[in-house]
Amino acid sequence: MNILMTLEMAAECHPDRIAVTCGERSMSHAELLQAARRAGARIRASGCRHVGLLDVNSLAAPVALYAAACAGIPYVPMNYRLTKPEIEALLVRIEPAWLVADPALLEGVNIPAGFTVTDREQILRDACDGQSVSDEPALADASAVAVQLFTSGTTGAPKAAVLRHENLMSYILGTVEFGAADERDATLVAVPPYHIAGISAILSSIYACRHMVQLPSFDGQAWLETCRREGVTNAFVVPTMLARVIEHVDASGADPALPALRALAYGGGKMPAPVIERAMQLWPTVDFTNAYGLTETSSTIALLDPEGHREGFNSADPAVRKRLHSVGRPIDAVQIEIRGEDGAPLPAGEVGDVFVRGGQVAGEYLGVGSLLDADGWFPTRDRGYMDTYGFLYLDGRADDVIVRGGENISPGEIEDVLRRHPAIADVAVVAVPDTEWGETVGAAVVLAPGAQVAEAELRDWVRERLRSSRVPAVISFREHLPYNEMGKMLRRVLRDQLSA
Amino acid sequence: MNTLKAGSRLKSAVCDTEVMVVRAAAVEVSLECGGAGMLALTVDKPAGAAPSQAFVQGTLVGKRYVDAADRFELLCTKGGRGSLSIDGVPLDVKQAKALPSSD
Numbered sequence: 001m002n003i004l005m006t007l008e009m010a011a012e013c014h015p016d017r018i019a020v021t022c023g024e025r026s027m028s029h030a031e032l033l034q035a036a037r038r039a040g041a042r043i044r045a046s047g048c049r050h051v052g053l054l055d056v057n058s059l060a061a062p063v064a065l066y067a068a069a070c071a072g073i074p075y076v077p078m079n080y081r082l083t084k085p086e087i088e089a090l091l092v093r094i095e096p097a098w099l100v101a102d103p104a105l106l107e108g109v110n111i112p113a114g115f116t117v118t119d120r121e122q123i124l125r126d127a128c129d130g131q132s133v134s135d136e137p138a139l140a141d142a143s144a145v146a147v148q149l150f151t152s153g154t155t156g157a158p159k160a161a162v163l164r165h166e167n168l169m170s171y172i173l174g175t176v177e178f179g180a181a182d183e184r185d186a187t188l189v190a191v192p193p194y195h196i197a198g199i200s201a202i203l204s205s206i207y208a209c210r211h212m213v214q215l216p217s218f219d220g221q222a223w224l225e226t227c228r229r230e231g232v233t234n235a236f237v238v239p240t241m242l243a244r245v246i247e248h249v250d251a252s253g254a255d256p257a258l259p260a261l262r263a264l265a266y267g268g269g270k271m272p273a274p275v276i277e278r279a280m281q282l283w284p285t286v287d288f289t290n291a292y293g294l295t296e297t298s299s300t301i302a303l304l305d306p307e308g309h310r311e312g313f314n315s316a317d318p319a320v321r322k323r324l325h326s327v328g329r330p331i332d333a334v335q336i337e338i339r340g341e342d343g344a345p346l347p348a349g350e351v352g353d354v355f356v357r358g359g360q361v362a363g364e365y366l367g368v369g370s371l372l373d374a375d376g377w378f379p380t381r382d383r384g385y386m387d388t389y390g391f392l393y394l395d396g397r398a399d400d401v402i403v404r405g406g407e408n409i410s411p412g413e414i415e416d417v418l419r420r421h422p423a424i425a426d427v428a429v430v431a432v433p434d435t436e437w438g439e440t441v442g443a444a445v446v447l448a449p450g451a452q453v454a455e456a457e458l459r460d461w462v463r464e465r466l467r468s469s470r471v472p473a474v475i476s477f478r479e480h481l482p483y484n485e486m487g488k489m490l491r492r493v494l495r496d497q498l499s500a
Numbered sequence: 501m502n503t504l505k506a507g508s509r510l511k512s513a514v515c516d517t518e519v520m521v522v523r524a525a526a527v528e529v530s531l532e533c534g535g536a537g538m539l540a541l542t543v544d545k546p547a548g549a550a551p552s553q554a555f556v557q558g559t560l561v562g563k564r565y566v567d568a569a570d571r572f573e574l575l576c577t578k579g580g581r582g583s584l585s586i587d588g589v590p591l592d593v594k595q596a597k598a599l600p601s602s603d
Binding site for chain 2: 001005008009012013142166169173175176177178179180187197200201203204205208210234236263265267287289291299300303305306
């Protein structure tokens with residue numbers, strides 16, 4: 001079992017169908033398979049042990065992913081927004097490597113001795129000429145590492161999460177029907193290649209034989225224009241991207257019409273309620289899907305499907321209405337369990353730690369080993385609860401829980417309350433050290449333009465709606481909150497600032 | 501007679517069919533394509549062999565094949581003229597589920 005099988009089958013069934021388009025250039029399934037085999041043969045001959053990618057989305061990304069599978073070594077796409085010292089620290093961890101990189105990103109970077117460096121143009125040129133290579137089965141076996149992703153690492157050095165061929169294939173076979181796409185379908189890939197959603201987008205699209213359109217660098221206008229130009233029928237975005245598209249439409253008065261778009265999936269972080277509600281107003285005929293997953297679980301483990309969105313959006317019943325803010329139900333291929341502090345499963349409605357089990361769950365880091373327990377359960381470190389209908393609601397990360405005098409406090413409920421205050425544009429709640437309580441509640445607040453509010457008024461606002469233990473002891477007003485480039489809140493940074 | 505291992509890939513001895521084992525009960529069975537025992541991918545096919553006339557419905561790439569008791573599921577990774585059987589009983593095509601695209 002090898003992820004290359006997805007491309008071999010697509011090339012067997014639809015050799016001349018377009019697999020991927022980036023700007024003016026496209027490749028068919030047959031061309032992509034040939035490019036991967038040729039690059040794979042060169043990589044194997046080089047003796048390198050990893051295939052690295054340090055670049056934006058381009059045709060070179062799927063070529064490198066499948067070439068690594070041909071060569072039987074891990075594919076390691078890296079974050080091109082890192083600083084030079086951060087990039088150098090990652091490069092030494094994958095030596096000797098065959099690296100596809102944008103030359104501009106490598107200026108002034110010390111490249112380890114065991115590296116073969118090429119750029120996206122070269123890998124595509126090499127793929128088009130040179131001798132043909134045999135179609136011998138790929139080397140890697142099911143338990144070989146297919147993909148290695150460095151986590152964003154807000155604490156210490158980034159961890160290297162590994163995904164084996166069997167994990168990724170388990171995900172694909174459990175969630176995608178082969179060749180299910182129509183020839184006119186096109187899916188827009190806007191997430192960067194180093195994100196798990198960027199990997200699963202390639203594998204899912206190829207296996208579904210769905211034309212992939214890449215957006216090398218995201219902004220709201222470019223996303224809308226690409227959707228229209230390429231007749232995009234399906235797209236995946238992280239919540240920040242959807243917010244940017246909506247901001248662009250609302251600020252510029254641009255026409256939001258996307259006549260070809262049928263399905264819009266999102267995931268990779270918490271979706272703010274006003275964003276999804278506005279999106280459902282703007283595109284009422286589009287099917288929305290919320291996908292919850294982690295790098296360590298080969299992507300999606302729970303889905304709020306289009307029907308769940310419509311039920312929530314159209315219902316007056318609060319128990320159904322709130323469904324719009326759930327991450328849906330577990331997919332068939334995994335089991336999800338909510339556990340209490342003693343490790344025992346919790347009944348519906350009670351918040352605990354989210355555990356997941358299934359063939360796609362890797363739960364493993366290099367140098368750390370597997371985090372799965374004896375029965376195969378992986379602690380996601382997410383907190384949440386399951387309602388009586390089986391819908392999963394997330395409630396922040398376990399590491400972000402505030403323990404005040406032995407009482408566990410979730411930042412999410414306090415943030416939700418503060419966000420409803422008219423003077424507040426954005427807010428984050430974190431633990432701050434406290435001599436009396438151990439930890440107490442700290443809030444970083446960004447005011448709406450022109451708004452003013454006293455700390456006492458915000459404390460009263462929380463006290464009236466939640467218990468007194470939830471009232472922020474520390475309130476800090478700021479211009480903006482720290483987010484990473486994928487829109488993920490950097491709570492650790494904020495916690496350090498508020499504790500200082 | 502062999503036990504089938506999930507994830508393993510096999511090819512027909514008498515046509516172009518190739519399959520991957522998706523699920524398999526831990527019992528010994530005889531998996532055939534075109535009426536002849538299937539081979540490991542690395543083994544050479546006998547020359548000139550053809551499917552038996554009782555097993556020529558063919559296989560289609562991407563289709564999943566299951567037995568009536570749902571103990572075995574095979575994914576066809578390359579189509580061919582022969583059809584699949586376990587212990588002489590033909591396998592059926594599993595109906596595809598409609599899945600929302602999450603990628």
